[in-house]
Amino acid sequence: MLDQKLVRNELAFVAERQQVRNLEIDQKQFSDLEARRRQVQQHCEDLQAKRNASSKAIGQAKAKGEDAQPILDEVAKLGDSLKSAEADLAQVQQELSELLLGMPNLVDDSVPKGTSEDDNVEVRKVGTPREFNYEPLDHVDIGARNASLDFETAAKLTGSRFAVMRGEMAQLHRALVQFMLDTHTREHGYTEINVPAIVNQDSLRGTGQLPKFEEDLFKVIADNDYYLIPTSEVPVTNTVRDSILDATELPIRYTCHSMCFRSEAGSYGRDTRGLIRQHQFEKVEMVHVVKPDDSWQALEDMTSHAEQILKKLELPYRVVVLCGGDIGFSAAKTYDIEVWLPAQNTYREISSCSNCTDFQARRMQARFRNPETRKNELVHTLNGSGLAVGRTLVAVLENYQQEDGSVAVPTVLQPYMHGQKSILEKGD
Numbered sequence: 472m473l474d475q476k477l478v479r480n481e482l483a484f485v486a487e488r489q490q491v492r493n494l495e496i497d498q499k500q501f502s503d504l505e506a507r508r509r510q511v512q513q514h515c516e517d518l519q520a521k522r523n524a525s526s527k528a529i530g531q532a533k534a535k536g537e538d539a540q541p542i543l544d545e546v547a548k549l550g551d552s553l554k555s556a557e558a559d560l561a562q563v564q565q566e567l568s569e570l571l572l573g574m575p576n577l578v579d580d581s582v583p584k585g586t587s588e589d590d591n592v593e594v595r596k597v598g599t600p601r602e603f604n605y606e607p608l609d610h611v612d613i614g615a616r617n618a619s620l621d622f623e624t625a626a627k628l629t630g631s632r633f634a635v636m637r638g639e640m641a642q643l644h645r646a647l648v649q650f651m652l653d654t655h656t657r658e659h660g661y662t663e664i665n666v667p668a669i670v671n672q673d674s675l676r677g678t679g680q681l682p683k684f685e686e687d688l689f690k691v692i693a694d695n696d697y698y699l700i701p702t703s704e705v706p707v708t709n710t711v712r713d714s715i716l717d718a719t720e721l722p723i724r725y726t727c728h729s730m731c732f733r734s735e736a737g738s739y740g741r742d743t744r745g746l747i748r749q750h751q752f753e754k755v756e757m758v759h760v761v762k763p764d765d766s767w768q769a770l771e772d773m774t775s776h777a778e779q780i781l782k783k784l785e786l787p788y789r790v791v792v793l794c795g796g797d798i799g800f801s802a803a804k805t806y807d808i809e810v811w812l813p814a815q816n817t818y819r820e821i822s823s824c825s826n827c828t829d830f831q832a833r834r835m836q837a838r839f840r841n842p843e844t845r846k847n848e849l850v851h852t853l854n855g856s857g858l859a860v861g862r863t864l865v866a867v868l869e870n871y872q873q874e875d876g877s878v879a880v881p882t883v884l885q886p887y888m889h890g891q892k893s894i895l896e897k898g899d
Contacts, residue, residue, distance in 0.1 A: 472571050472834045479505055488577040491584055491795035501570060508563045515556045522549040572676070573683055576830040578795055579804040585794025591807065592794065597778070598787030600811045601870060608876075609814030610868040611745045614640055616876060616895045620746075631743070632735070632750045634861075639894035643880070644753075644864050646887035648728050651755040651780055655857055659776045661726035661757065666706035668730050672696040674709040677835035679801035679827075689732045689750075699732035703756040704854040711760055712835040716850065718842050722769065723760040726857060728753065746861040747819065753860040759853040762839065763829065766851035770826040773855045774806045777822040780858050783883045786866050787811040789818050803828045808858075810866040821862045824855030 478485050478501065486496040525546045532539040583592050614620020619640035625633035636644055655661040669691060675681040675698060680688060691697040700706060707725050716723075731754050742748035757776060759769045774790065781788045793805040802825035809818035829849040832838070838847040871879040877896045880888050888894075 472830065473574055473577065474829075474833065475567065475571060478571065478574075485577065489575070491578050491582060492575060492798065493586055493796050494575065496574070501567075504563060504567050504570065508560070508567060511556060511560045511563055515553065515560055518549055518553040518556055522546055522553060525549060569682075572834075575800045576679075576803050576827060578798060578802075579826075581792070582798060582804055583792065583794045584796075586796040587794075588797045590794040591791040591797055594790045594792055594806070596787075596789040597782065598785070598811070600787045601813065603813065605874050607813040607869060608872060609745065609812075610865040613868045613872055613876065613878060613895065619895060622745075630750075632748065634746060634749065639888075639891075640864075642888060643867070643884070643894060644860060646884045647860050647863050647867070648753065648755060649887050650783075650884055651857055651860070651863075652726060652728055654780060654783065655726040655755070655757065655776060658779070659724070659726075661724045664707060664710075664725045664727050666703055666710075666727060666729065668700050668732075669697050670700055670706050670709070672698070674705050674712070677709050677712050678705050678831050679834065680705065683800060687734055689734055700729065701733050702731050702754060702854075702856075703727040703729035704758060707756060707758045708760075708831060708852050708854065709835060711837040711850065711852075714837055715847050716760075716837075716839040718762070718839055721760065721762050721839060721850065722765060723758075725756075725758045727756045727758070728860075729756065746865050749861060755857050755860065757824075757855045757857040760837070760850050761853070762841075763848070763851050766826050766828060766853060769851075769853050770804065770806070770824060773853055773857075774808070774824040777808055777824060777855055777857045780863075781808065781810060781821070784863070784867065784881045786863075786870055788821070793823075799823070799825060801825070801827045801830050803830070810862070811870065812866060813869045813872075819862065821866065822856040822858050825853060827852045827854070 473485065482498055482501060486498055489496050525542055529539045529542050529546065532542055583590065585591065611620065617638065618624070619637050621635040621637065625635045652663060656663050672681055675688070680701060688701060689699040691699065707727050711723070731752050733750060735748055735750065757773055759773060761769045778788070778790070788808055788810045791807050791809065793807055798805050805823055805825040807820050808822040810821040812819050828851050831852045832849040837850050837852070839850050841848045867881060868878055871881060873879060875897055877893050879893050880891055885892060
């Protein structure tokens with residue numbers, strides 16, 4: 472959530488920054504609500520002052536032996552008026568809060584303008600796509616051998632956009648998870664954490680999924696406030712909600728493997744084939760909680776940690792900075808990492824790494840004690856995929872496929888596959 476004082480005092484600046492997102496802020500709506508808040512708040516303060524003065528007069532009247540009943544009646548009326556005014560103030564403050572909760576983070580000055588992913592700006596490209604002397608298969612056709620990657624059975628069990636993995640395919644998927652976790656914990660200094668896959672509304676509100684994006688979530692039961700997590704960013708980041716951290720506890724670096732669940736309400740018809748866009752998928756997440764001065768370097772570090780996974784897997788990829796029209800609600804700046812998929816002859820997103828500055832922290836009231844100012848200040852939060860496991864599996868299957876239909880196992884994954892150098896060999 473944006474700082475209400477910032478919006479109040481620099482509304483034109485806030486509106487200008489939101490235009491980078493192609494979003495027009497209703498400045499009049501906010502200004503009118505703010506003017507009403509000031510008016511009602513002043514009325515409350517005036518009534519409180521009058522009631523205090525009258526209450527003092529009661530004692531003075533009694534001390535003089537005078538009849539205090541008229542003053543008592545006046546205090547009672549003032550009390551009723553104050554209760555009504557306080558209810559009005561609570562209402563206008565609620566309206567302001569709802570307006571602010573629906574307002575996205577301010578993008579950083581370095582974020583380019585644009586309307587869609589077509590306007591994202593390439594930062595770097597790493598690795599050279601493999602040249603095939605045959606038409607490369609996509610991961611769906613590769614996984615069809617022995618029903619290793621089975622969408623028909625998943626559709627029978629649940630519905631569309633789910634998958635069943637068998638045998639070596641399931642083992643390779645699990646190997647990717649363990650490889651990612653080991654790399655982040657042993658080489659990048661993360662602490663592994665395991666969190667619930669179900670969260671409450673406060674958690675989703677804290678990281679910005681609610682109230683604006685409820686349609687993209689799976690609610691557990693209609694009459695409670697539990698939701699399946701869209702990403703472990705939600706519970707992991709919320710571990711510091713309503714906390715005041717000591718400065719020595721920062722930075723916090725967590726990595727977490729979890730199931731993720733998304734209804735994909737806004738992407739109907741896109742990527743319906745295969746694993747690219749599933750309702751249930753797995754990710755290894757990275758979350759940083761840092762001091763404000765450290766968050767921009769943390770974004771570069773986190774992005775490099777995600778890149779290291781792809782470098783170790785020897786998968787070609789590129790890094791782009793998202794434009795204002797494509798960046799997420801809570802992010803001030805985001806790098807997308809896109810891996811090369813031969814069957815699509817293009818790069819596809821496999822990780823997003825975002826600096827959310829103090830936007831989530833303000834919603835969560837996540838703070839730290841600044842030893843320099845001796846004040847409690849908001850932390851900065853960052854999150855990124857390190858990586859999306861299913862999409863990494865897709866990239867491995869397509870980039871390491873062999874002409875006979877088998878798939879070579881990347882060298883770094885072979886220890887996790889008991890030394891196995893290929894899967895889906897003929898006759899398996």
